[in-house]
Amino acid sequence: VEASIPEPQRDAWKKFQAKPFVSKDDFEKEVVRHVETTLARSMFNCDETAAYAAASLAFRDRLITEWNRTQQRQTFADTKRVYYLSLEFLMGRALDNAMLNVGLKNVAKEGLSELGFRIEDIINQEHDAALGNGGLGRLAACFLDSMASLNFPAWGYGLRYKYGIFKQEIVDGYQVEVPDYWLDFNPWEFPRHDIVVDVQFYGGVRKYQDEVGKNVAVWEGGEIVKATAYDVPIPGFDTPTTNNMRLWSSKAASGEFDFQKFNSGDYESSVADQQRAETISAVLYPNDNLDRGKELRLKQQYFWVAASLYDIVRRFKKSKRAWSEFPDQIAIQLNDTHPTLAIVELQRILIDMEGLDWDEAWTIVTNTFGYTNHTVLPEALEKWSVPLFQNLLPRHLQIIYDINMFFLQSVERKFPGDRDMLARVSIIEESQPKMVRMAFLAIVGSHKVNGVAELHSDLIKTTIFKDFVKIFGPDKFTNVTNGITPRRWLHQANPRLSELIASKTGGLGFLKDLNVLNELEKFADDKAFKKEWAEIKYANKVRLAKYIKSTTGVTVNPAALFDIQVKRIHEYKRQQLNIFGVIHRYLTIKAMTPEQRKKLAPRVSIFGGKAAPGYWMAKTIIHLINNVGAVVNKDPDVGDLLKVIFLEDYNVSKAEIITPASDVSEHISTAGTEASGTSNMKFVLNGGLIIGTCDGANIEITREIGENNIFLFGNLAEDVEDLRHTHNYGSHTLDPDLVKVFDLIKSNAFGDAGAFGALTGSIEDHGDYYLVSDDFHSYIQTQTLVDEAYKNQEEWITKTILSVARMGFFSSDRCINEYAEMIWNVEPLPVEKGSGLGKEE
């Protein structure tokens, strides 16, 4: 339908177009207007929740105005766009970020203060948007920020889960999961009730030949679910560009409920249908680095992919271009294998709906997609059972079989007679039942495959995807080392540090070109600068200490060394190594004379992170940490020398308080298991040092900041396989210090040892797959080096300054520019500052 206003009436529109506020007075006017009209409240009935709502709505209005202009500008320019498909976007809070990105935080601060509120209290009202599990989801959020800040025409596509990642409560030392219902009030989304896509499931396929003898496949029957779009504006930093994140929400096709059933008296089942459809976008699967193969998850994936592709194709068709131009106009990036069905769906649209022939369609498809791999852990690689697929998406399964047939034929031509190779690379695993290997499908259907750190990208080429390198050649495989947005992870989380850096580098330019941080090197020995630097770290530690006190009741000394490990709880990330190290420290302190104790640097060991609800071992680790804390924290022999803290419900907004407060953070995964890690980058950028293994991005961080500025320990990735082999087939004797730790646990020192039997047993009796014992000695020794180094504060501070100065590489802006150049082949759409702000285009 033609919905644009005719030429003669457009002047009126232009005259009355919304003008985003820029002044304090206009901001206040907007806040008061929203309190009094949108919220129907008044100055006699305005608490912090209402003030938060009104301030957010004022900023939302502003963002959506820029959003509209950005979309018009991008449509008009008609250049190539990027679509970033991710099942997770771990956005955190939006208000603070919006205020900073549009450069109006001070305006808002003063405005709110005149209206009777402290801006910090208002910011704290916001519920995190927690539509992700961990690093993978947060990476997608950092990428959206960078794409907008760099003026790339780019959209994110995801699911609008009603429940994000669960809220974690610790009850008697155990993790308890509470649903995260976050949509009660969400001012940051715009429901688009006019953008609704029908998504089909189940049914069957009818094949026939048409008049001219062409094979036709029709997918018919089954059921339809409706996808409604919800748009979230993504403001760039210091630019009018405001991109879009479109999230899909599911609804039954029959509207409220099935009236036929209702009228025939079957009220309950008509509501049940509705409920079943809504279930699709109801909940985020809470597993990190684990695939469980649940049918509802496959339904989520297809629902999201089908709606997104329909939307993308519809937008392309409006341009009236030839199909062959599709990859010149559109790049689609697959964030892990979760959206791999998009490859099949686009092929289906092109051959079944648009009538292209196979080869023509397949060329378009492969030139459109890029695939990012985020893990080599076998338990995380997605596979779907063929019978399940057959039932849910019968036509897609046929297309997958055809893709596989053509692919295997090409392999056969290249490696004649190599049947083992064919079996190894087949998209269909010949198991019982047969399985669809999604990573292989993603590789075959994309023109580029990338890993997320150098070691990881090398590993995928030499292990899980080795055969594909032989088949497609090495150029199809590349590396884009992850990055983080310095806007949220420095400017927003650590405003004082950001201000200090700005004062020495000529303003906030470093937030747009993080390599400017290099200028700080010259202050690494500057007395006055170091003093300020140290004061800021101390203030951030005081802030965290207050938070710890208010949430756990434990008093920690801000002068102690803060040693932090916050991330999802996983055996491969080895929080168990950390807590065993803490127990070892406890034993050491207990055995010390008072004189010896005086020489030890006091330490606070801080843990945080969620365990997947079904991951028993991870939950056991949380339990052990809490029980160790309960004993150590009240032991008078220990006092301030050691405190053990578990912070409940680690999430993005808490990370903003925790990250700036570290002296040391732990990134101690078994070598070769953590694809990249991104919190390692955040901690160093905030002036903390790392104790870590030679894994993921730690290696590149070391290369950038220098090996004197990082505490590396442990076995190397290349030795892991041999060590595992010896554990299983040779002799496996545990590290003697670790044995002492286990003995203490077994003496019930931290509660009933039975509770921890599986954890110690996995190391003693079941092969120690994650090499905890092998790395224990090296870990303890390195922690001693940390103690020693921390005593020399002058050198320590210099190390942290040099590290920050050398972190420019890890901006997600660098990473997005690499994707744009190597994979997407897209250019930014430059926009003059201020051109969108109420001026004509």
Ligand code: GL7
């Ligand atoms: C992850 C990796 O585990 C993590 O190392 C990486 O930094 C992140 C982003 O690339 O992706 N892969 C994965 O499956 N999850 C991750 O966080 C859940």
